[in-house]
Amino acid sequence: MAAETKAPASGPAPASAAAIDEPAWVRRLLIAVGLVFIGLFLVLPLVAVFVEALSNGIGAYLAALRPPDALAAIRLTLLVAAIAVPCNLIFGVVAAWAIAKFEFTGRSLLITFIDLPFSVSPVISGLVYVLLFGAHGWFGPWLVANNVQIIFAVPGIVLATIFVTFPFVARELIPLMQEQGTEEEEAALSLGANGWQTFWRVTLPNIKWGLLYGVLLSNARAMGEFGAVSVVSGHIRGLTNTMPLHVEILYNEYNFVGAFAVASLLALLALVTLVLKSLLEWRFGHELAASRH
């Protein structure tokens, strides 16, 4: 085989497998470079989180997760995700229904608008709500007069989280529902099903794995968002601190075991997300959108 790797310099040569493969040493070198890069930039930071968290033993690790502030941060993170993800789930399904199943002018503009939050810095995602609802924002004076607090309170955190996770479900469902077309729904309607029956019994079963995929990604982002939430939270311990913000506070107080203990929970969440996402891709890849971008 090795002798064949060099194609004759002149004249057409029969295309052998070796002629379109790199020499073995090049292959090994490229694999090694790729693996070292992944190891250095992706695996090592992940390992560091757990090693640092457990550096004083498992007892110190568990103790670091028990203070009321840490528990409050965990509760708030779960609460925010439990509100933000369903909101965007409903929006994603409704928007995908309108965009994928009907033709109308301005459709691609609408898709561009839906993608907007992904191209905006997380800090700006938080900033825009301060400009609206902050003390000096558009609606600030009215909110103060009516004793409604959005910024530096839970509603602001929820809004910022909804903003950063806005496109996930919609951009997963739109191409998927476009691929599936409208024939099945039309058949159901002509057989006498009403609109809701058609949606629940025909459309939803067809998109369930894609939906789950979108929910998985938006949940991971919702629980892990830092920049946007940091701007609107006000960092009030035990009240408006989510888990990522709590990591920052503990870290800045040089409480490294505590910071990395909370961080390790978030890293576990990321790992679970990756495993479930890979399972979905391997098991139901054909039922996910092929043209996902």
Add this chain to the structure above:
Amino acid sequence: MFARFLPRRAPSVLPGFGPALGFALAYLSIIVLMPLAALVLRPAELGFSGFIAVVTQPRVLAALRLSFGASLIATSVNAVFGLIVAWVLVRYNFPGKRIVDALVDLPFALPTAVAGVALTALYAPNGWIGRILHPLGIEVAFTPIGVVVALVFIGLPFVVRTVQPVLQDLDREVEEAAASLGASRWQTIVRVILPAILPALLTGFALALARGVGEYGSVIFIAGNMPLVSEIAPLLIVIKLEQYDYAGAAAVGVAMLSISFVMLLVLNLLQRWHRGR
């Protein structure tokens, strides 16, 4: 004869278009469009000269330069190594390939603050990597190099995930044809494969670049945040907000978005030019 006067497609018989579109537009307007309008309109109270005065403050200029410069360097690093990773994942077989493939998405899934504290722990002078680099006189943590390292972490999946599917769909018969016409493997790669994946690489480059410019969580821990040296533009927005300088914060935000927009436009035009050739 009359077919051409009929609509291209019969109007859909599916129900719910009106309410669905109405709800989607209302939700989009409240959550995304109105807040972004507030961002764009807010600097107006400064006036044009006031806006220019804010974004040309030395501290703001330095922050913008760092955010865009570091992102450009990190994305270039990712363009090279991301291409290698994508190539290796598509073309070669090795043990643990599926796990490595899944791991590429880690930066999408790992909260940025976690990445930030982990990278800082690694690259601090007493960290696993910092301990090796420190004696060599290379400081990564708390310098602009640290910003680049964090952005390399954040940007990698964008390049890999846009190049990978294109590489997968590449017809190997074209390579065989090139080889049978006497092209060396190197010539085939440079003249046949690279042009085919260049548009995807540019897209990945643009996505990673845009993400890197706005990145906050993973950077602020490792950067050290020294004004004029290692202070990124998003942090400056946070600082201005803390001083209740809403218009100034919005001005920096608008400047960031405008520069990003121009850069993406240029990359887009490059892509079109490449496709049109």
